[in-house]
Every structure is written in C-alpha cells, then in structure tokens.
Amino acid sequence: MPEVIDEIERQIKQLEIERVSLKREATGDRQQATGDRLQGIEKQLEELKAQDKELRTQWEKEKGYVTTIQNEKARIETMKHEAEVAEREGNYEQVAKIRYESIPAAEATIKAAQQALAQATGDRQQATGDRQQATGDR
Secondary structure, three states: OOHHHHHHHHHHHHHHHHHHHHHHHOOHHHHHHHHHHHHHHHHHHHHHHHHHHHHHHHHHHHHHHHHHHHHHHHHHHHHHHHHHHHHHOOOHHHHHHHHHHHHHHHHHHHHHHHHHHHHHHHHHHHHHHHHHHHHOOO
C-alpha cells in the first residue's frame, strides 16, 4: 500500500478517536468549544475520506495494470517454452502460431498496459501535486 494512503488512514483513525473523545466530554461550558472542534473534525474526516477513496481507486487501477503486465510476461515465457517443445517435436504450425501470433499479441497487451500505467501514474502524481499546491503542503 502506498505511503500516502497509509498516512491518510492514520490521520482518519486519529481524528475518529478525537471525535469520540470530544463527544464524551461535550458538557456544560465546554459544549460550544467542543461543538466547534467537533464540526472541524467532521469536515476534516470528510475531506480525508474522499481523498483516501480517490487515491485507493487510483492505486487499485495501477495495481491492476502491474498484475496484467506480470501475467502476460509469465504467459510469454510459457509460450516460448511451448514453442521450443513443439519445434523439437516437428510441429512447425504450432511454433509459427505461437511465435507470430500469440507472443506478439501478449507483447501488445504488455505495451498497452505499460502505457496505461504510465498515464495513470502521471495523472496521480499531477493530482497529488495539484492538491498539495492548493493546500500549501509543499
């Protein structure tokens, strides 16, 4: 899990603990101050949960692309082995099909997934940078 998401989750947990604590001590003279702080915490929680959801969705998407790339690379290695076996057995039709159809198709899938991953990663980095710039976190 990316460090950014982990940090947001820790902040959410900390704010939820603080919220519960404030709800318990909201009595008498402190009620107004506690209520104001409670509203601030609610707003922060809402923002952090939205940010967490957005980043988690992006991370899952990137993770899917990486999984696709890994699976296709493993499939190519398997197909290369199958082609070697078929060539030793004299099954040249199967060798041609593997080498000139199946492997290039898997390589195209890898290339497409790599491009999509690069695009998704760039989008995430830009969004994170824009968010930091807007909040002054830099």
